[in-house]
Amino acid sequence: MKTKRFHVADRVVLETRKKVWRGTILDSYDPEVVLLKLDSGYNIGIPESEIINAELVEPAKPSRGKKLTIQKKKGLKNVALVISGGTISSRVDTRTGAVKPSEASDIISMCPEVSNICNIVKVVRPFMKLSGDISYREWKVLSEVIFKLLKEVDGVILTHGTDTLTYTASALSFFLRNLSKPIAVTYSQKSIDRPSTDASLNLLCAAKYATSDIAEVALIGHESMNDDYCLAMPATRTRKMHTSRRDAFKVINDLPIARISKEEFKILREFRARSQCETVLDNRFSEKVALIKVHPGSDPDILKFFERKKIRGVVLETTGLGQVPTEEARLNWLPKIRSAISCGMTICAVAQTLYG
Amino acid sequence: MKTKRFHVADRVVLETRKKVWRGTILDSYDPEVVLLKLDSGYNIGIPESEIINAELVEPAKPSRGKKLTIQKKKGLKNVALVISGGTISSRVDTRTGAVKPSEASDIISMCPEVSNICNIVKVVRPFMKLSGDISYREWKVLSEVIFKLLKEVDGVILTHGTDTLTYTASALSFFLRNLSKPIAVTYSQKSIDRPSTDASLNLLCAAKYATSDIAEVALIGHESMNDDYCLAMPATRTRKMHTSRRDAFKVINDLPIARISKEEFKILREFRARSQCETVLDNRFSEKVALIKVHPGSDPDILKFFERKKIRGVVLETTGLGQVPTEEARLNWLPKIRSAISCGMTICAVAQTLYG
Known part of the structure; x- marks a missing residue:
């Protein structure tokens, strides 16, 4: 060789x-x-x-990998960083040009201002995955990791890929009941080592959120294309609306919880406050669920497929307020829905119109 | 009895x-x-x-059903009205309180101003269906009916239920190539005989659009909750965003073609102009297509189901710019996609983020 x-x-x-x-x-x-x-x-x-x-x-220059040294500053709240993957957790290896998962030290050293806001006392990396590969099982792992951390720290920052970030953030907000401390879920569209990265501001604002008095799971991300303000957006009311823009996430039919910048922290609406409540972990979740988007001409036999797959609950993304093709259509959904229900399947309808 | x-x-x-x-x-x-x-x-x-x-x-009072009498006014363009169903084509039977399909005369008599804008020289009702029941076959019928009408009149108004209106409008814009005259697709959220109906303004603005110089298929509907302006929205760039509001339809990533009110007709961007072009009807369309919305944990075996159903083309509404769960996920889509493609299925990916 x-x-x-x-x-x-x-x-x-x-x-x-x-x-x-x-x-x-x-x-x-x-x-x-x-x-x-x-x-x-x-x-x-x-x-x-x-x-x-x-x-x-x-020959190769020695790797610039640094050990993460945690210097605790007095008077600052303690925050844990949970790294799950995605662009915010990757960096270009400057020696080779390849994209690699970054070390926690990379993430923090690229936004040194974080150390003036909080003490990152713990960094946990339960797995490293593209968000497209994250699902029920990872939600359970994350909820368990964060549940444990919440007993030790004052707030948690979770970094996550953007594609399924709102699904994960929603799952966490359902799994962690009686939440008593803030959980900031954040991301970046460009990796943190690139000049135009959105990661620094997102991370800084996430740190401010994680030390705030707001005990909710919030998605922290750019308000606009400018690199000045982030919004703290409620986990279950936020949707990814653009694949690649900094301000990819938008609150749907609700207000953001807060607007955050380097200098400001402005509350925009009522919120659940930090408390002494005991947070309850309830992450029972069946994998046997599916979502079907109904469209003109769509085939209701798909319910049979899900029956055979032992799917127990189906969300139908319907046209209108709950409309599926009926007896006047080429393929009538009503008898198939009745049959699926009689076989024990739970079917619920949501509108595919985003705003209600 | x-x-x-x-x-x-x-x-x-x-x-x-x-x-x-x-x-x-x-x-x-x-x-x-x-x-x-x-x-x-x-x-x-x-x-x-x-x-x-x-x-x-x-005893019942005699029905107030009127015959539609067409009075042509000189100097006005001739327009055909195609009625396909939906709320705009229904009315409350004042004798009984039941909701019934309305007569063409009802539609026109409730918006008498239309007769000052155009001559409705023909009314066609190829079928009467809730829009949730309208699909490929109805699109073909509508395209054929309208194709024929376009040879006789200066513009067409199509009334349609709201739920799948954008699907139908898009289909028409693909089926009717080289369009030389305006096609206004309109709707109402409240039936035309109710005091707060949005149908009158929509119909009036649709009539103005159908007599305009814009040879495009446009959706005509309220710009806001107010009853003052309608927008002419491009068929393939418009989405239903609210189930029941007057301004249910929004243009996505584009500008409306025009803003229309009783008094005004303001062009907002470049448009395809009325012409002597010969419109071509090309409504070949396979029913063997399906749409799948990918979500965390979604099962790629669904592609097998569609293979067995002889589905030839699938649109995957993916996370990210084309992301599906891969080998790092519990259920890996990649081998199933490769297998479906090798069996002759065409698969294309779109983003589930609405704005790009």
Whole structure:
């Protein structure tokens, strides 16, 4: 193996019969393939067997990984940071150009002002997942981790990918009853090490929220495209409305709880206050649930499919206030709904019109 | 049968062993059951067999049904009215209190100003359906009816229920290519004979749109809760955002085409103009399509169900820009998507975030 002596982040020249490649060695899962980041920015995988000559141009600089040292400042509240994945928890490895999960130290060191707001006394990383892969089981894990942390700290910040963030935040607000301390769920659309990141402000505002008197699960994120204000948005009343904008999240049919900036913390409506209540963990949740979006011509036999899958509850996202195609339509939903209910399925209808 | 001599809208007193009922006779589908509108407004069905005595209090007044007389005014454009159902096409039968499909004459007589804007030279009612029951087949019928009408008139008004109105309007805009005349699709949230109806303004503005120079399919409806302005909204860029408000429809990521009131007609952006183009009817459309909304924990086996149903194309409403649960999730969608594609299914991804 001509490349065995190379390390990640070494600059090398690799020669194959067809071409000479210059670039930086990346982590490769396949030991038979060398992964190279080219100077163009593209990555290429070169089978070890095709390499006829390999030269080290410049050895890797030592990794800048720092140990997280927690310095507690007197008078500041103690906050725990729970990292679950997503863009806010990833960074570009400057040595190689690859995107990697970031260390807690990266997250905090990129927003040093957090240390003037609270003491991050604990960092927990129960898993690292893209939010698209997060579901019931992860909600349970997160609720358990946070439930435990709430006994030790004054507030919790959870970092999460944006795609299913509102689902997770809602689940947490249902699972953690009688909440007595603030839980700030935050994100970023650009990773924290990039110049235009939205992570710094989100994290700073999340820290302010986590030390506030508001004992609710709130989503903390940019109010607009500007990098000045964040909103604290109620978990169950907020929806992701844009895939990639900083202000991706919007409160639907409600007011944000607070507007937060570096300088300000303005309460916008009534809220559940920090208290001595004993928070109750109730994360019983059946995985046997499904959601169906009803559309013109949609086939009610889908209920049969879910019956066979032993699905116990179905949310129908209906047209109108609860309208499904009836006997006047090509495919009549009513007998299929009746049959599913008689087989023990619980069916509830919601409107697909977002504002009521 | 003690009630055989009664007619719809007769005021009667019916005596059963348990109670005496006063009210107005309604149409009943079951000859064994007398349907009565009580003075309280509630309807009750009384089995004929339980009636021990029945008395006529006041016979029905003759129906006020009027024939539609079309008076053409010189200089006005000719417009066709296509009635497909929905609230705008229904009215309360003042004799009985039941909601019934209205006659074309009702629709027009409730908004007499329309006759100052255009000549309604033709009224067509290809079917009468709640919009929840309207689907591919009705879209085809409507496109054919309107295609034919466009050769005879200067513009078309289509009245439609609100729940699936944007689906139908979109379908029409795809089916009628090279459109050369305006098609105004309109609705009401309250039936046209009720004092606070939104139908009059919508119909008036639809008439103004149908005589305009804009050769696009547009949805005409209230701009706000006030009864002053309507917007002409582009068919494929408009979504129902509220189940019951007058301004239920909102343009997403685009501008309305025009703002219309009794006095004004203000163009808000570029538009396709009325022309001599020959409109092409292309309403080939496969019924073998489905939409799946992806959510945390959703089961990719649903693709197998659609394969068995011979569904040829699936739209996945994904989280993020095209994210589905992957190998890190409890249920991995990727192999199931690959398998469906290899079986010939076309799968396309859209974002469930409404604004991009």
